[in-house]
Structure formats: C-alpha cells, structure tokens
Amino acid sequence: MTPTLWFVATLGLYAVSDMLHRRAGRKAWAHPVLLPVAVLIAVFSFTDSSLQAYRQGTDMLGLLLMAAVAALALPLYRNARAIRAEAVAVAVALVGGSLAGVGSALAVAVWLKSSPELVATLATKSITTPMAVLVSGEIGGMPALAAAVVIVTGLVAAIMGPPFLRLIGVDDDLSMGLSLGTAGHALGMAEAASRSELMGAAAAFAMAANGLATALLLPLVWS
Amino acid sequence: MTEKPDTTPARAWFMQIAGVGFFAGLVLVVDWAVRHTGLPLPAPVVAMALLVLGLGLQKRVPRTLDAGAGLLFRIFPLLFIPPLVALVAVGDILLRQWLVLLFAVTASTFIGLAVTALLFRAFRKTGGRA
Numbered sequence: 001m002t003p004t005l006w007f008v009a010t011l012g013l014y015a016v017s018d019m020l021h022r023r024a025g026r027k028a029w030a031h032p033v034l035l036p037v038a039v040l041i042a043v044f045s046f047t048d049s050s051l052q053a054y055r056q057g058t059d060m061l062g063l064l065l066m067a068a069v070a071a072l073a074l075p076l077y078r079n080a081r082a083i084r085a086e087a088v089a090v091a092v093a094l095v096g097g098s099l100a101g102v103g104s105a106l107a108v109a110v111w112l113k114s115s116p117e118l119v120a121t122l123a124t125k126s127i128t129t130p131m132a133v134l135v136s137g138e139i140g141g142m143p144a145l146a147a148a149v150v151i152v153t154g155l156v157a158a159i160m161g162p163p164f165l166r167l168i169g170v171d172d173d174l175s176m177g178l179s180l181g182t183a184g185h186a187l188g189m190a191e192a193a194s195r196s197e198l199m200g201a202a203a204a205f206a207m208a209a210n211g212l213a214t215a216l217l218l219p220l221v222w223s
Numbered sequence: 224m225t226e227k228p229d230t231t232p233a234r235a236w237f238m239q240i241a242g243v244g245f246f247a248g249l250v251l252v253v254d255w256a257v258r259h260t261g262l263p264l265p266a267p268v269v270a271m272a273l274l275v276l277g278l279g280l281q282k283r284v285p286r287t288l289d290a291g292a293g294l295l296f297r298i299f300p301l302l303f304i305p306p307l308v309a310l311v312a313v314g315d316i317l318l319r320q321w322l323v324l325l326f327a328v329t330a331s332t333f334i335g336l337a338v339t340a341l342l343f344r345a346f347r348k349t350g351g352r353a
Contacts, residue, residue, distance in 0.1 A: 010301075010304055010305070011301070013304075014300070014301045014304060018300075018301075031300070032300045032301075033300045033301075033303055033304055033307060036304050037304055037307040037308055040304070040308045041307075041308060041310065041311055044308065044311040045311060045314070051308075051309070051311060051312060054305070054308065055305065055309065058304070058305040061301065061302050061304070061305050062302075062305060062306075063247055063250070063251070064243070064247065064295065064298070064302050065267075065302035065303070065306075066247075066250040066254070066266060066267040066270075067243060067246035067247040067249075067250050067267075067295060068246070068292075068295035068296065068298075068299055068302060069250075069267035069268065069270075069271060070246045070249055070250050070253075070267050070270035070271045070274060071242075071246045071271075071274075071288075071291065071292035071295050071296070072271055072292075073270075073271045073272075073273075073274030073275045073278060074274075074278070074284055074288060074289065074292045075292075076271065076275050077274075077275050077278040077279065077284065078284070080275070080279075085348070086343070086346075086347045086348060086349070088346060089342075089343050089345075089346035089347035089348070090343065092342050092343070092346045093338075093339045093340070093342040093343035093346065094339065096338050096339065096342040097335050097336070097338045097339025097340075097342065098335065098339075100334050100335055100338035100339075101331050101332060101334055101335025101336075101338070102331070102335075104330065104331040104334045104335075105326065105327040105331035108323060108326045108327070108330075108331070109323050109327070112322060112323050114320070114323050118320060118323060122323070122327050125327055125328070125331070135263070138263075142316070144312065144313045144316075145313055145316050145317075147306070147309075147313075148310050148313045148316075148317060149324065149327060149328065151303070151306050151307055151310065152310070152324075152328045153327070153328045153332050154303075155303075155307065156328050156329055156332045157332050157335075157336060160333075161332075161336050164333055164336060164337075165336060165337075165340055168337055168340070168341075170337075170340040170341070170344065174343070174347075175339075175340040175343050175344055176340065178339055178340065178343050179335075179336045179337075179339040179340040179343075180336070182335060182336075182339045183332050183335030183336040183339060184332065184336070186303075187303055190296075190299035190300060190302075190303065193296050193299060194296065194299065194300075200296070204271065206339075207268075208268045208271060208272065211265065211268060212264070212268065
C-alpha cells in the first residue's frame with residue numbers, strides 16, 4: 001500500500017472505532033484506539049507490508065499530536081488557579097506517584113534479574129515518549145523499547161485508569177487528572193482532556209512537571 | 224471578548240483550521256529552537272509552557288486558538304494510533320521480556336495512579352471533593 005492509502009486506512013478504522021465507542025456508551029473496553037491498533041498490528045505482523053510506508057503516510061498525525069499537546073496550554077491556563085491553590089498537595093502527589101510507579105517497575109525488574117539495560121529502560125516509563133527516548137539513551141537503556149514501554153503504559157492508564165480510580169474511591173476531576181497525567185503521560189492526558197477541562201488541565205500540568213523533573217533528575221541520580 | 228459570535232459553518236471551520244495551523248507552526252518553530260540549542264526537552268511541552276506564559280500576559284484566549292484546540296482534542300485518540308502501531312518494530316524484544324514488561328505497564332501503572340491520587344487527597348487543603 002502507498003503512504004496515502006495507509007493514512008486513509010487509519011482514518012477509516014478510527015472513524016468506525018469511534019462510532020462503536022459511542023454506541024457502546026464510551027465504555028473503557030471500546031476505547032477508539034484499540035480496534036485500529038489491533039487491526040494494523042495484525043496486518044504488519046502477518047503480511048509483508050512496509051512499516052516505513054505507514055510511518056510516511058501518518059507523519060502528519062505526528063505533527064498534529066505535538067500540536068495537540070501544545071494546545072493543552074488553553075485548559076492549563078484556564079485552570080491554573082485551581083492547581084495553584086493546591087500547590088503543596090500537587091507537588092507531593094506528583095513526586096510520590098512518580099517515584100512509586102517507577103520504583104515498583106524497577107523493583108520487579110531487579111527481582112526477576114533483568115539486564116541492566118532493561119532496568120534503565122523501565123526507569124523512563126512514566127515520562128512522555130520523546131523525553132523517554134532521550135533519557136533512556138543517556139542512562140544506558142534501550143530507546144526503541146523505552147518508547148514502546150511509555151506508549152503501552154499510557155494506553156493502560158487511559159483505558160483502565162478511570163475505572164480503577166473510581167474503584168478505589170477517587171472520583172474528583174483534579175485528583176483523576178493529576179493521576180492520569182503522572183502515571184499515563186500523553187495518552188492518560190488525552191483521556192483526561194476528553195472527560196473534563198479541569199481533568200485535562202491537571203493531567204497536562206502533571207505530565208509536563210513529571211516529564212521535566214524526571215528528565216533533569218534521572219541522569220543525575222542514575223550516575 | 225469583543226468578537227461577534229460565529230454564524231456560518233464555513234467561518235467556524237476556517238477558525239478551527241487556522242487554530243490548528245497556529246499550534247502546529249508554534250511546535251515546529253520550538254522544535255527547531257530546541258534542536259539547535261541541544262536542550263534535552265520535548266518541543267510540545269516547551270511550546271505548551273510558552274503558550275501558558277503568553278496567554279497569561281494577554282489575559283485572554285483568542286477564539287481561533289480555542290476552535291483549533293477543540294478540534295485537536297476531539298481527534299486526540301486518533302493521533303496515538305501511529306506510535307502504537309510502531310510497536311511492531313520492537314515486537315521481538317516485547318515478546319522476550321514479556322513478564323517484566325507486563326508488570327511494568329500494568330501493576331506499576333496502577334500503583335502510580337493510586338499513590339498520586341491518594342497523596343493529593345491526603346494533602347489538599349479543601350479536604351472534600353474538588
């Protein structure tokens with residue numbers, strides 16, 4: 001298939017998936033990325049299709065993703081007061097949540113006697129993809145795997161995060177947004193932004209603060 | 224805000240496209256600047272921070288930007304499909320290390336979610352619901 005056809009196929013699959021998601025009452029298991037990703041991964045796994053052509057065809061979506069992250073400045077600006085009012089609680093939650101998420105992943109990696117490269121890769125699991133790739137390379141990890149771990153972490157947080165948080169009694173927008181942004185970076189943030197403006201703003205702030213702090217501190221701590 | 228409300232779909236559509244164009248242009252400029260300065264920072268996050276500062280100075284959100292952001296947020300999940308499909312490229316490592324990776328992406332993500340939310344609720348001033 002040509003790059004253009006891959007682009008059209010991605011849009012078409014997403015349109016169908018989004019319609020099914022709405023019809024299913026926006027249930028987590030019907031998240032609109034699942035069907036297109038499953039179909040496309042199956043196509044690339046079982047046929048000789050070129051991933052290079054797919055990447056070329058969907059380049060534009062990469063630029064729009066970066067634009068969408070920048071656009072989160074709007075809900076962040078509008079809700080800055082609500083976040084600033086709880087500055088201490090926000091800071092404690094971000095530091096604690098980030099350390100707990102990364103620490104638990106590292107603990108099991110060490111326990112299962114994983115290679116030092118894999119341990120270093122997992123250390124970047126909760127920061128946004130471009131930063132994870134840079135930082136994992138810096139501390140001796142595997143950048144390609146780091147990107148994969150980050151994106152799957154985000155998918156798990158986006159799909160299972162909101163029902164899980166409600167299960168443990170967390171149902172307010174600010175708490176949910178901070179959690180989704182800290183543990184689920186951009187994908188968690190996208191899910192938060194689709195639920196409410198305050199949740200999206202809190203997630204955007206959490207993702208940015210967590211990502212910047214980890215990117216600056218991790219190489220220092222690791223050495 | 225002094226602008227009149229939009230009445231035509233064509234104008235609303237134009238504002239959305241112009242808004243998206245602004246965000247994309249800003250990210251490209253910031254990306255270029257970040258690459259040339261060698262800073263280990265992601266361009267979209269730096270662009271977001273600069274935009275918050277800019278809005279703070281202007282003290283209002285232009286309607287074009289609002290329209291563009293609305294369009295981008297509606298298609299947010301679509302934008303994650305290419306990076307997820309690209310996982311195929313590292314499929315062999317994922318299969319070899321599946322146990323550690325499965326734990327890293329599920330249990331530790333839940334732990335991160337729970338600790339963040341519970342610490343925030345324990346330390347916030349308002350106590351009850353936000």
